[in-house]
Amino acid sequence: MTRKGLRLSLVTRWSALVGTLLALGILIALGLDHFFPEHPVLVFSVCLLAIVPIAIITIRTQIQPILSLFRALEGTVASYRDGDFSFSLHWPHNDELADLIAAHNALGQVLREQRLGLVQRELLLDTMVQNTPVAMLLVTDFAASAGTIVYANVAARQLLSEGRKLEGHQLRAVLETATPALREALARGGDGLFTAGDAEEEEVYHLARSSFTLNGRRHELLLLRHLTTELRRQEVQTWKKVIRVISHELNNSLAPLTSLAHSGAELVRRGQTERLPQILQTIGERTRHLETFILGYARFAKLPTPRLEARPWGVFVDRLADQVQFRLVGELPQEPAWIDAAQMEQALLNLLKNAHESGSAPEDVELQVRRVQEALRIDVLDRGTGMSDAVLTNALVPFYSTKRSGTGLGLALAREIAEAHGGRITLSNRDGGGLAVTMILPHPP
Structure with missing residues (x-):
């Protein structure tokens, strides 16, 4: 902000004021000395009685607007602290205080624009959250289905309270009217699917939860997504x-x-x-x-629930070697495998046969079993043609196959068996060509 007109700094104004008062005192002293040359004490006393009141009144007149300005600045700063940025100030003089007021007003303008932007974003976010089909609950002091609900969107109110407000209610009280499946899912902890209702009225939901600390208090965000239609x-x-x-x-x-x-x-x-x-x-x-x-x-x-038993890795791998050719890489773990031997044998046979059908030379098909941290890692490696990005994305999907006579069930069955054991399967292309199929299984304690 620029100000037009003559600029007089505070130093100039106050120097002129002091100089004027001194000149006035000197003129009064010279005049009195002309009339009373024999009484210098009288002259000095009269000068003081004349100049001091004038100086006090003049200085107070100059300082009072500055003090008022400082009080106004204090008030606007307090308003900023309370989140009110609507105030601005005016200073009639063109001096350093005018520059301070201009900077103060510019700061207020920036804060007002930022607050407006935040309000608009908060309004947009609230509109999106309120109208999302995912039921959202924010609960403070969450523990064992207890805690106070501090936020609930429209979907959550319709799901749990027939559209009534939920903020301020105890989660435990709200869950008393909810389905037993939801209460069990919350008590179980973690994310997952649960089913509510019976037979044709069965509804499937996904529960996701995350914890964080806000204002020194633990909060939990619960997300309930209706998946039945999908x-x-x-x-x-x-x-x-x-x-x-x-x-x-x-x-x-x-x-x-x-x-x-x-x-x-x-x-x-x-x-x-x-x-x-x-x-x-x-x-x-x-x-x-x-x-x-x-x-x-x-x-x-009809894959049954795996019956986990301790199996020595040497015996298990020898059975695989009797049925399909591969080269064992590294040493086998000393601890026994805690698996359903029949199911795991079927899964690894499918993976090893796929490796042979990939175009890899038989001597390049490898099997590696090792313990990595608290998990068991099984790698089936080949030097075939590998997979494109599209095939890697869909290879584990049931009935997906790039083979002319393939059923698309080999990898899907292996994934089903791995997940039934509490593990997972990943696919990746190898440097130098070929594919690596990795099965990660939890290691028994």
Whole structure:
């Protein structure tokens, strides 16, 4: 901010004031000395009586506006501290105090603009939070489903209180009218899915929670997302894909079987039985392929809960080596494997067979088992063609396959078995070519 007109600094103004008072005192002293030359004490006393009151009145007149300005500054600073930035000040003189007031007003303008921006963002955020379909609850002093609800959006109020306000209520009291499944999910701790309702009215929700400290107090944010519609849509899409895959495989098997059966009957009718063994062998091969295909789907759909038992790694790996070729890398862990041997054998056989089918040389297919921190890591490595980014993204999805005759169940079944053991599977391309399939399992205590 710039100010027009003549600028007089505080030093100039006060110097002029003091100089004027001194000049006035000298003039009065000279005049009195002219009339009373024989009485210097009288002259000095009269000068003091005349100049001191004038100086006091003049200085007070000059200082009073400055003191008022300081009080106004104190008041605006207190308003800023309370979050009110609507005040500004004015100073009529063009001096250093005017520069201070200009800087003060500029600061107030910046704070007002920042406050307006914050208010707009808070309004936008509140609108988004209030209208999101995810139910949101912010609870303070959360412990064992206790605590006070300090924030709840529209979805949370509709889900838990038929639209009534929840702020200020105890979470325990609110949960008394909620479904038992929700109470169990909260008591269980952590994130996860839970189901409410029965049969056709069954509803699926996902519970996510996070803790943080706000103003020295522990808070917990609870997010409840309704997944029923989305899951049903995905379920329909999955069933459509399953039906397409099964129909395709059945047609590929049944059409040749029908043709071969017709050819066999025609040969019998003609008495030409020399080709019957070949036809029957082909029918048997196609039948066995179809049986293997159906069993693969049944095994994936009916995977039982794993029965964990201690198994020596040496014996387990030897059984794998009897069925598929691979090279063992490194030493096996001394501790036994705590697994369902049958399921884990099936999973690793699928991974090792995939490694052989990747285009890798058989001697480059490797298996490595090691303990990493508090987990067990199993790597199946090959030097095949690897996978593109799109294939890596979808490789673990059931029924996804890039093989012409693949069912898309090998990796999906391995992932299902790993997750049933409390672990997970990851895929990554190796430097120099090939794929690394890593299974991470929790290590028993």
